[in-house]
Amino acid sequence: MTNQIQIADKTFELFLENHTISKRTRLIGIQLNIDYEDKCPIFIGVLNGSFLFMADLLKEVEIPCEIGFIRVSSYDGAESSGKIKETFGLPDHLHNRDVIIVEDIVDTGFTLNYVINEVKKQKPASVKVCSLLFKPAALKAPIEELEYTGFEIANEFVVGYGLDYDGLGRNLKDIYREKTVPADLG
Numbered sequence: 001m002t003n004q005i006q007i008a009d010k011t012f013e014l015f016l017e018n019h020t021i022s023k024r025t026r027l028i029g030i031q032l033n034i035d036y037e038d039k040c041p042i043f044i045g046v047l048n049g050s051f052l053f054m055a056d057l058l059k060e061v062e063i064p065c066e067i068g069f070i071r072v073s074s075y076d077g078a079e080s081s082g083k084i085k086e087t088f089g090l091p092d093h094l095h096n097r098d099v100i101i102v103e104d105i106v107d108t109g110f111t112l113n114y115v116i117n118e119v120k121k122q123k124p125a126s127v128k129v130c131s132l133l134f135k136p137a138a139l140k141a142p143i144e145e146l147e148y149t150g151f152e153i154a155n156e157f158v159v160g161y162g163l164d165y166d167g168l169g170r171n172l173k174d175i176y177r178e179k180t181v182p183a184d185l186g
């Protein structure tokens, strides 16, 4: 395990170790097993970022459940432009089902708002969101459905455990945050 890594032009420092993420994930799993006891929810992972969290989380879920993935893309390639273009692969049998959307991170919340609206068009019985990370200071509009959060973090750029910088870093076991240069040195 390295404390500092370089990806393209950015330097990152270790922030959340894999064992810390695992412990928190186990607790969320226990909570889900309680909250959805006697139900058969559908977990929908938002790709690409959620792929590792989704896999580890679902290993902790012991109730019967279905699993699907969706992918969203935004106009202009800008992650937080607020203009989401298309959804790929959203399951079409969500009517009267309990849906749990699984995200890597909630930043502005634009992506999630779009996905929640798409899911609601099918009139599910319930919709909740489970996100590994949440940046409250970056959120543009409240998300009532955000029920399960792994870690609330400051408005910093993070990478690893599914999250990328310029397509890189998703395979890192731990989460790193961008190292900022003190103003007087920068």
Ligand code: IMP
Pocket (backbone or CB within 6 Å): 049, 079, 080, 103, 104, 105, 106, 107, 108, 109, 110, 111, 112, 156, 157, 158, 159, 163, 164, 165
């Ligand atoms: P939102 O629509 O602004 O909430 O952005 C959500 C998406 O932006 C996430 O699913 C990530 O793909 C990406 N994102 C937001 N913040 C970060 C970050 O700190 N590191 C890497 N990706 C991020």
